[in-house]
Amino acid sequence: MRFRVLKKDDCSKARYGEIETPHGIVKTPVFMPVGTQATVKTLTPAQLKDLGVEAIICNAYHLSLRPGEEVVRDLGGVHRFMGWDRTVVTDSGGYQVFSLRNTIRVSEEGVEFSSPFAGERVFLSPEKVIEIQLALGSDIMMPFDHCVPYPCERDVAKEAMLRTDRWTRRCHTTFSDGKQGGQALFGIVQGSVFKDLRLESVRRLGEMDLDGYAVGGLSVGEGRYLMKEVLDYTIERLPWDKPRYLMGVGLPADILDAVEKGVDMFDCVLPTRNGRNGSAFTTGGKIKLFNSVYREDQRPLDDGCGCYTCRTFSRAYLRHLFFAGEILAMTLVSLHNVHFFQEMMSDARQAVLSGTFGKFKEEFLDVQEKEYSK
Amino acid sequence: MRFRVLKKDDCSKARYGEIETPHGIVKTPVFMPVGTQATVKTLTPAQLKDLGVEAIICNAYHLSLRPGEEVVRDLGGVHRFMGWDRTVVTDSGGYQVFSLRNTIRVSEEGVEFSSPFAGERVFLSPEKVIEIQLALGSDIMMPFDHCVPYPCERDVAKEAMLRTDRWTRRCHTTFSDGKQGGQALFGIVQGSVFKDLRLESVRRLGEMDLDGYAVGGLSVGEGRYLMKEVLDYTIERLPWDKPRYLMGVGLPADILDAVEKGVDMFDCVLPTRNGRNGSAFTTGGKIKLFNSVYREDQRPLDDGCGCYTCRTFSRAYLRHLFFAGEILAMTLVSLHNVHFFQEMMSDARQAVLSGTFGKFKEEFLDVQEKEYSK
Numbered sequence A, B: 001m002r003f004r005v006l007k008k009d010d011c012s013k014a015r016y017g018e019i020e021t022p023h024g025i026v027k028t029p030v031f032m033p034v035g036t037q038a039t040v041k042t043l044t045p046a047q048l049k050d051l052g053v054e055a056i057i058c059n060a061y062h063l064s065l066r067p068g069e070e071v072v073r074d075l076g077g078v079h080r081f082m083g084w085d086r087t088v089v090t091d092s093g094g095y096q097v098f099s100l101r102n103t104i105r106v107s108e109e110g111v112e113f114s115s116p117f118a119g120e121r122v123f124l125s126p127e128k129v130i131e132i133q134l135a136l137g138s139d140i141m142m143p144f145d146h147c148v149p150y151p152c153e154r155d156v157a158k159e160a161m162l163r164t165d166r167w168t169r170r171c172h173t174t175f176s177d178g179k180q181g182g183q184a185l186f187g188i189v190q191g192s193v194f195k196d197l198r199l200e201s202v203r204r205l206g207e208m209d210l211d212g213y214a215v216g217g218l219s220v221g222e223g224r225y226l227m228k229e230v231l232d233y234t235i236e237r238l239p240w241d242k243p244r245y246l247m248g249v250g251l252p253a254d255i256l257d258a259v260e261k262g263v264d265m266f267d268c269v270l271p272t273r274n275g276r277n278g279s280a281f282t283t284g285g286k287i288k289l290f291n292s293v294y295r296e297d298q299r300p301l302d303d304g305c306g307c308y309t310c311r312t313f314s315r316a317y318l319r320h321l322f323f324a325g326e327i328l329a330m331t332l333v334s335l336h337n338v339h340f341f342q343e344m345m346s347d348a349r350q351a352v353l354s355g356t357f358g359k360f361k362e363e364f365l366d367v368q369e370k371e372y373s374k
Helices: A045-050 A060-065 A069-074 A077-082 A094-099 A126-136 A154-178 A195-206 A223-235 A252-260 A270-276 A308-312 A315-323 A327-353 A357-372 B045-050 B060-065 B069-074 B078-082 B094-099 B126-136 B154-178 B195-206 B223-235 B252-260 B270-276 B308-312 B315-323 B327-353 B357-372
Strands: A002-008 A015-021 A024-028 A030-033 A055-059 A087-091 A111-114 A121-124 A184-189 A212-215 A244-246 A265-268 A279-282 A285-288 B002-008 B015-021 B024-028 B030-033 B055-059 B087-091 B111-114 B121-124 B184-189 B212-215 B244-246 B265-268 B279-282 B285-288
Touching (some): A002 A327, A015 A327, A024 A030, A030 A327, A055 A060, A060 A087, A060 A126, A077 A087, A077 B315, A087 A126, A094 A111, A126 A154, A154 A195, A184 A195, A212 A223, A223 A252, A252 A357, A270 A279, A270 A327, A279 A327, A308 A327, A308 B045, A315 A327, A315 B078, A327 A357, A327 B327, B002 B327, B015 B327, B024 B030, B055 B060, B060 B069, B060 B087, B060 B094, B060 B126, B069 B126, B087 B126, B094 B111, B154 B184, B154 B195, B184 B195, B223 B252, B252 B327, B270 B279, B270 B327, B279 B327, B315 B327, B327 B357
Parallel strands (some): A030 A055, A030 A265, A184 A212, A212 A244, B030 B055, B030 B265, B055 B087, B184 B212, B212 B244, B244 B265
Antiparallel strands (some): A002 A015, A111 A121, A279 A285, B002 B015, B279 B285
16 A cells, blocks of 8 residues: 655645555545445446445454354455445554444453354454454554543543554554555554543554544544544644544534644545435535425425435425335435535645635535534 | 337237327337326436336326426426436326225215325325326326226226226316327226226227227226236237337236237236345346355345445445345335336337347246246
């Protein structure tokens, strides 16, 4: 994997760059639609390509439980399995495993938990998590991190951060032994909302030859103000020449704030989850299609939008599909929402290139912020 | 609407033709995917076009209840509403209304029933059913017919057939007053499995200047043998120069049998319903993706198939999507199934053109019949 910063914004820390993986170029800042189960919900790979998507993120933990990483490997790896020949990032599943809370047993060796399917006990270690991702054959892999909820006691956050560091070293060893040309391993900065813990996490991870740095443990209930604060002191200490990835974020306003601070990569379920719920992102704010005001509204979701959904269908038709329980409704609004995020990132990159990111962000959020940041 | 028979098969009553509607040419024999709620379930109009679909059938009764025919009319008619600029046939909803059985009150004037939504009483008359279809703006409309279940007493079947005739005359009057250039109204032959009733129905409907003739009240439990018998004596008495439409059929074997008897049009929910249930039509028989034998099967659904699903995904991947509860599974298998029916009809037309329909049918069903006609 190679990463190049090609342009820095004149008035902020925002940057334009390119990540080159074995499956193509990913222009940054990038938003990656989530394909947990090796599918971006409701959309075909052909539709994702038409939307200009260059990278998606799948989940190693989920795919290991079902259909099993050996099945995916034997079928040619995750790209061939899901018919997606562009970049695939895999999350380790640390976040998901630690969300199981009551059923898990954490030791230095790893985590034991009950499978949500048959209920049998499953054991995941840092080594195993990398072996899964190597079997999947993803382009960018994430280490097994110890995630803590918010709020979190300082000593618990510290222990989790230190364990994440030790686990990342074990991940790195397994990765270095097994990686094939161009595959990458990132680190994940932990430390909850404690500045000294975050900085120690950055320092420790910096000792390893990792290909990029993610900020984990945010957008878990700490609120937008605290998240911004953590990003402020964390991002600027990450290496300039490595991609920076804010995991699980998020809302347009939060993404653009983070781009301004120098973050390069994002992922979130929002465009597809909201799409399935009948909630559309538009330049004029959020549209909830179940609202009766759209019953006879012949306008597209977003007047200026060039996506297939907006070129073809009215709000009234989409609303009808939702009320009729038609699956196509979910597909069409998911498609529009992913397009919305793609366009937002494309415009952000153009703004960085022309040195006008601050102005772009301000104008974009003028409307968005009122709608989304409540 | 214009219909031309361009070629008759040398050894059977099968024929190749073209229906020209205000929204294009429909090559016959044709299979029309069902879009009850103004959407062919899980598929976009763009995907249907790519599959070569030239006509779909929507349901006037359903669209009248939701979103209401005035809404569709005010939004530019059903074509614009659903983003489909090719031919739209609308069924009247007679079949659906009479399926409500216990809650309906039938009189010579029409049918009163309880809306399945709010429960309020709704009244449909022959005139109203045509007014709905005129508001929708479909290309080919169906009259309000009195459908009877199977088995059915002879006097009940006779009364329903005669009422269908009287209602069709009223439909025809309303249609003639309201139709716009090129719109068509078909008749629906009723009479259950009683030969003299069917023939009387054909004779009576023949007195009207209708644009085509459908055979209704079949594929309702009478079984394949009785259906063939009814078609045998009914189809040959229908006018040669008008399209013949076998409603709600069906399985590949039944379709090809009917093509051989001179039927031109078909519709059925099977390709999309089976697609959503994980059941795929293939040249080698039915594939049920929940079956464990497909767990690591890297072959496409159908080896010789050129559809997007088969070009891109393995059976193992599709099975994974179904087990993961992913909506994309339904889309991909529906897409394949519609493609299968499109190809079957395209091959059937080619066979008629080259005078080899009998041979084509025999070879096609060699495999299919074993699988589907049980």
